[in-house]
Amino acid sequence: xxxxxxxxxxxxxxxxxxxxxxxxxxxxxxxxxxxxxxxxxxxxxxxxxxxxxxxxxxxxxxxxxxxxxxxxxxxxxxxxxxxxxxxxxxxxxxxxxxxxxxxxxxxxxxxxxxxxxxxxxxxxxxxxxxxxxxxxxxxxxxxxxxxxxxxxxxxxxxxxxxxxxxxxxxxxxxxxxxxxxxxxxxxxxxxxxxxxxxxxxxxxxxxxxxxxxxxxxxxxxxxxxxxxxxxxxxxxxxxxxxxxxxxxxxxxxxxxxxxxxxxxxx
Numbered sequence: 001x002x003x004x005x006x007x008x009x010x011x012x013x014x015x016x017x018x019x020x021x022x023x024x025x026x027x028x029x030x031x032x033x034x035x036x037x038x039x040x041x042x043x044x045x046x047x048x049x050x051x052x053x054x055x056x057x058x059x060x061x062x063x064x065x066x067x068x069x070x071x072x073x074x075x076x077x078x079x080x081x082x083x084x085x086x087x088x089x090x091x092x093x094x095x096x097x098x099x100x101x102x103x104x105x106x107x108x109x110x111x112x113x114x115x116x117x118x119x120x121x122x123x124x125x126x127x128x129x130x131x132x133x134x135x136x137x138x139x140x141x142x143x144x145x146x147x148x149x150x151x152x153x154x155x156x157x158x159x160x161x162x163x164x165x166x167x168x169x170x171x172x173x174x175x176x177x178x179x180x181x182x183x184x185x186x187x188x189x190x191x192x193x194x195x196x197x198x199x200x201x202x203x204x205x206x207x208x209x210x211x212x213x214x215x216x217x218x219x220x221x222x223x224x225x226x227x228x229x230x231x232x233x234x235x236x237x238x239x240x241x242x243x244x245x246x247x248x249x250x251x252x253x254x255x256x257x258x259x260x261x262x263x264x265x266x
Contacts, residue, residue, distance in 0.1 A: 002026045002224060003068045005061070005112065007049065007105075008078025010037035012177035013127070016213035017075060018044055020221050029064040029071075031078065051078055051104030052096070061111045070119045073224060074112040076105040076149075077127045081179065083200065084186025086140035093186065094141045101145035106152060113165060121164040123229065125220060126153045130173040130234060133245055137199045137264050138192075150232075157231050168229050170220070173236025174210035198265040211237055 004021055008014035009030030018028050022043045031049035032038050038046040045067060049060035065071065079101050082093055109124060116122030128150040135143035153169040160167070180203065216235050223229045234241040248256060 002072040003070060004028050004073040004075065005031075005064055005068075005071045005108075006075045006077060007031045007051070007108070009044070010034070010039075012179060013172065013175060013213040013216050014075075014077045015039065016217040017077065017220050020214070020217035021224075024221060026224075027068070029068060031060060049078075051100040054104075054107060057104055057107050058111070061108060065115060070115055071112055071122065072116075072119075073123045073125065074108060075125045075127065075220065076108060077125075078104075079127070081139060081142045081183040082186065083138050083183050083196075083203075085138060085192045085196070088186055089141055093184075094144075097141035097145045098148070101142070102148045102152070105149060109156070116165045117163075122166070123224065124165065124167045125170050125223060126150075126167070127170045127172065128153070130171045130236065130240065130245065132171065134248060134260065136203065137260070137266060138196055154231070166229055167231070168223060169232040170216070170223075171232065171234045172216055173234065173240035174206045175216060175236065176207060176210040176212050180204060180207055195266040202264050206240075209237075 004026055006014060006018055006021070006028055007030075009018045009028070010032040014030070018030050018041070021028050022041060027043050027045070029045045029047050030038055031047045033048065033050045035046050035048050038044070045064070047060050047064050048056070050056040080097075082089070082097055105126060109126075112122065112124065116124075126149055129142075129146040131139065131143045132147035132150040150169050150171070153167055156167050219233060219235050223233075234245060248259075251259065
């Protein structure tokens, strides 16, 4: 039995992970900004945590740690997206994306590392995104923040090569969740209107045809059983998660941009 701190447990990938972990006998401390949104499940301990508020992050983690004694696993899963032209993004909108997708998660990493070191081992799973490598048009702040957490994760892997605390970058491709329903859409002026509409239609189509979040949950559960988990895994449909990234890595930047424009019809 492992003690696991999991953010963003109220729906989607986080909820699927929580159910799978509980089904395997683990104890989960699951977070959401609203306790009312956390489902009542046996072995799931609800924790209110707002990634926009550093005090909330500290208090939520220490409260959970007091209950758990120690954590074997941290899963940084919570997040949200913004859709709109990059040139129209305000500093506040960019800051918000980086706070919930990077700064808040890094704060939790620092908090849990002290606990894991004293316990002698641990696993941190940072849920970034395939968008960190294959960016989605009109989601520049989201793409950039996900790329930043992926790069920071790799830096930590370089710096802690002999540590018993393992860190994994988990990069989902499109997964069938309610993510798009929660995406904040910015205002677009006429030069972008048609391209925004075409891109969003592809994003919606991809999400509807994507694998269910239980696929990600199974991969996370498998990580917990490995003594030396891979530093990065990609989860999703075979083309998005396997073929496309493999081809993409060998293309010059000009062809990458051309290919993504063709894919999204812009």
